[in-house]
Amino acid sequence: MSDTVALTIDNVQLQGRPGQTILEAADEAGIYIPRLCHLKGLQPFGSCRVCTVLVNGRPQAACTQPISPGMVIESSTEQVREIRKDLIDMLFVEGNHFCMFCERSGNCELQAMAYRFGISAPRYPFLFPSRAVDASHPDIMIDHNRCIRCARCVRASRDLDGKEVFGFVNRGPHKELAVNAAARLVDTTVDVTDQAMNVCPVGALLKKRTAYVVPIGRRKYDHTPIGSEIEGARSQ
Amino acid sequence: MAKPKIATTSLAGCFGCHMSVLDIDERILELIELVEFDKSPIDDIKRLSGRCLLGLVEGGCCNEENVHVLKEFRTHCNVLIALGDCATMGGIPALRNVIPLRECLDEAYRLGPTVYNPTGAIPNDPDLPLLLNKVYPVQEVVKIDCYLPGCPPSADAIWAALTALLNGRPIELPYELIKYD
Incomplete structure (x- = not known):
């Protein structure tokens, strides 16, 4: 071979x-x-x-x-770009993404992706779903409004932390992130030092008391599009 | 030749986007060389006087008066610009969209911890614009020609868009001028 x-x-x-x-x-x-x-x-x-x-x-x-x-x-190609823009648009309208007060704004991969594609407004009507916030844990919170169901936390908790704190329930448009407890995050074995805490691409899984530390203008995607680090490797 | 007209309005917004328009600083002197302001909070003209080249709309639609003004702008403006996140996605006022209107009114006028309202009445005067069931982004009500996102859009983004449109160029915002916060 x-x-x-x-x-x-x-x-x-x-x-x-x-x-x-x-x-x-x-x-x-x-x-x-x-x-x-x-x-x-x-x-x-x-x-x-x-x-x-x-x-x-x-x-x-x-x-x-x-x-x-x-x-x-x-x-x-233009065709593939349009497919991706549609997917990004749909991720925005099917959740509640209020960038103006989100703790992850400027460091958010979903937002950065929309910036990279030059999206100034989604092409679809907003759904404004009713979603919950779980702030029961002293150090961690989940804002389901922002979850894009990427399963990064599910995989990290299972494969890196060996815990299986997160999983999905329901199917299709009703699919949502759930925690491995009767109801609340505080009843799981999650810890703020878990690797699962560092993988959320959006502002859905957050460490408390760490928000807004980096000023506007110095955040990850303020000046540099997402993906530049990979493209930069080619030009060198 | 008369200068083209520009009209601006704030619907369900906080006037922050209008503050950002003023934030173009001394460039506003250049702007008034190029355009004449029609209806706008900046000159306090209350009614559209006729055909306008540009309309800037801040805020989404939370009541019937917003819809009326927005449709009037659409009728009279050649190019209609959604200015800021409230116009393009509802913004902070749209936080109420996940709560039934009745519950919002009850919280505001009856049940809220700081409410003093002995009669328990919810304002319902015919002169008050009727609230919509939810807050609608402007593009869900009328056709919008271009969008300037941001909370607020930066003065540089507004300036880039205005100068492009007034010079007949398409708006091409560089990476750093498209921001949602």
Whole structure:
């Protein structure tokens, strides 16, 4: 078996390694494929679909699809950009994302993704769902209004912390994050030092008393688009 | 040739976006060389006088008067701009959208811990604009031509958009001028 796999992404030829996903191979080549649910170090999950690419003309999630020889992948074409913008728009309108007072604003990956795509307003009507806030724990809070059900906390708690504090209940549009207790976060084994506490891409899972520490202008995505760190690796 | 007109209004907003318009500082002198202000809180003209090139709308629609003003702007403005997060997504007033209107009124006029209202009456004068069941972003009521997000949009973003439109260029905001906070 060959130890490299040849493929092209947006007409750039690259060599991946067997067993890599499209997203991993692209990252190594300095090609940024937008993603929200995927996080390096966690099992690929494929829920947000923002990493959708066209593989030989068919839409696939780059974070879960393994590479194979001769794949022709489109990632930054207008068609794929429109698919991703639609997905980001839908994530905004189906939750309650009030950026103006959110603790994660400026460091939020969903917001940063919308900035990167130059979205000035979503194209869909807002749903304004009724969602709860669980602030029962002394050091941690969950704001379900902002949850995008990426399962990063679910995977981190299960695979990195060995705890399974988080999970999902219900299905389809009613799917929501739940905690491994009768009702409240305070009744779980979660701890503020858990690795699950550091993975939320939005302001849904927060450490209390850590908000608004970094002033506007010095936050992660104030001046630099999300993905620049991966694209920067290519230009050097 | 007469200068093109610009009209502005604040619907369910806090006037913060209008403060951000004033925050263009001395560039406002350049602006009034280019345009004439029509209905706007800035010059306190109460009614639209006719055709306007630009309309800036701050805030979403929380009552029937907001809808009336917004439709009037749509009728009279060539280019209608949603100014700020309340216009584009409802903003802080839209926090009530997850609570039934009746409960909001009860909390405000009867049950709130600091309420003093011996008759328990909820204001219902015919002169008061009727509240809508929820707060609507402006694009869910009329067609909007462009959006300036932000709470408020920065003066630089407003200036970039106005100068582009007045010079017949498309609005292309650089990365740092699209912000939702």
